[in-house]
């Protein structure tokens with residue numbers, strides 16, 4: 001591995017400014033397209049996490065009391081600033097994650113949509129009011145912020161995933177401690193600066209870089225009320241179990257294995273385009289990527305040929321050079337994914353396109369692996385059972401709709417799925433019967449809009465609240481119900497019986 005002459009130091013963001021601890025550990029940050037170390041990110045110790053939480057707790061008191069008008073104005077200003085700086089944030093993402101620039105801009109846009117949703121917070125926080133539930137007694141509901149909330153995010157969407165939570169949590173009146181992925185930490189700092197520029201009071205958003213040490217401290221800190229986690233399933237399960245054991249509200253979104261079912265009556269050109277876009281976009285490092293294509297016979301031969309034809313036109317290389325697909329995030333991850341390709345081939349799958357044997361438009365030291373297509377994969381192969389998180393599309397051949405459904409429902413993950421068909425009845429049956437949280441009908445990556453909620457089923461989500469939309473607002477607030485009577489001259493005197501409506 002090459003090391004550039006002077007990697008930049010990447011520090012925390014605490015109380016409205018960069019914060020560099022002195023005796024902390026640090027981790028390497030790579031440019032995946034060059035293989036070079038471009039940054040050294042501080043990895044927080046317990047004292048730094050405690051400092052960030054303490055600042056957030058102080059800030060949360062005032063911010064939670066700020067009027068809806070004040071909070072909304074900050075959100076609108078942040079929306080404008082993020083839109084204006086979209087290119088800068090995207091460039092930071094490409095430099096550390098590797099995804100191509102257009103894709104990086106796309107993720108910022110999806111994050112922006114959550115900000116736009118949160119701009120409507122006065123409407124979203126309206127409670128109910130029932131007049132005269134009993135004679136001259138009214139009942140009404142209000143929702144209040146939790147206080148300090150933690151957000152722990154994965155490497156694959158360094159801007160979008162934090163933005164699934166930050167705008168809603170902040171709009172609801174909370175202060176947030178964000179612990180981004182240590183693999184690509186810079187985008188979160190740009191976002192934090194833009195919040196500050198938008199007028200967010202210091203301490204309302206703290207960014208603490210780190211690893212397990214920081215996560216564990218957030219999970220046990222008595223002043224952290226909730227944890228929103230996104231990452232792989234084993235860590236999501238751990239975060240959920242540890243956080244809830246410590247009395248916190250937790251939503252922990254985990255890994256995925258997303259199936260795309262193609263029925264015999266589907267438009268195969270549309271299906272082939274969708275499979276390539278959803279299988280290889282962002283080098284397959286998306287939690288909603290399609291990794292298992294389930295072809296209901298007799299379409300498999302024709303569909304595989306169409307996909308292979310399209311894959312041959314893709315250009316893999318440096319995300320700043322207008323390529324279709326970038327490198328993988330680290331060398332270690334690249335090698336792990338290549339290992340799955342070898343294992344699939346050894347287990348008997350047909351290696352139709354081998355991503356290990358391609359040319360790349362980038363530095364020789366980049367973490368390259370081209371799009372890979374495996375046919376005749378069976379459910380027992382590791383290339384199917386495991387979440388690979390790389391540019392590997394596996395084709396499984398089945399004889400009927402029922403067999404396809406059974407396969408999808410038997411899988412432990414339940415994040416996203418798609419069905420390709422021209423039969424409305426079949427699509428309707430699928431959306432009803434499939435045990436998955438987000439479903440596409442002739443749409444391969446059905447990521448819900450910000451005003452709906454994002455989340456999977458089974459091992460793809462631990463907890464009961466999905467991200468953003470109404471569920472996000474609910475997660476970041478807690479309810480009170482007030483029963484109120486204002487005395488008037490008809491006041492009825494003492495009555496020790498249990499209150500009943502009259």
Ligand code: NAD
Nearest residue numbers: 153154155180181211212215231232235253254255256287
């Ligand atoms: P990861 O689980 O390795 O890391 C996620 C976060 O957990 C990071 O902030 C990391 O620092 C922290 N972490 C890592 N190891 C830890 C440990 N032992 N203890 C405590 N914290 C730890 O995930 P990743 O590789 O960054 O991201 C890819 C994964 O995220 C994939 O599995 C993908 O499916 C999943 N993901 C899911 C969704 C979703 O919405 N369900 C969205 C994006 C990504």
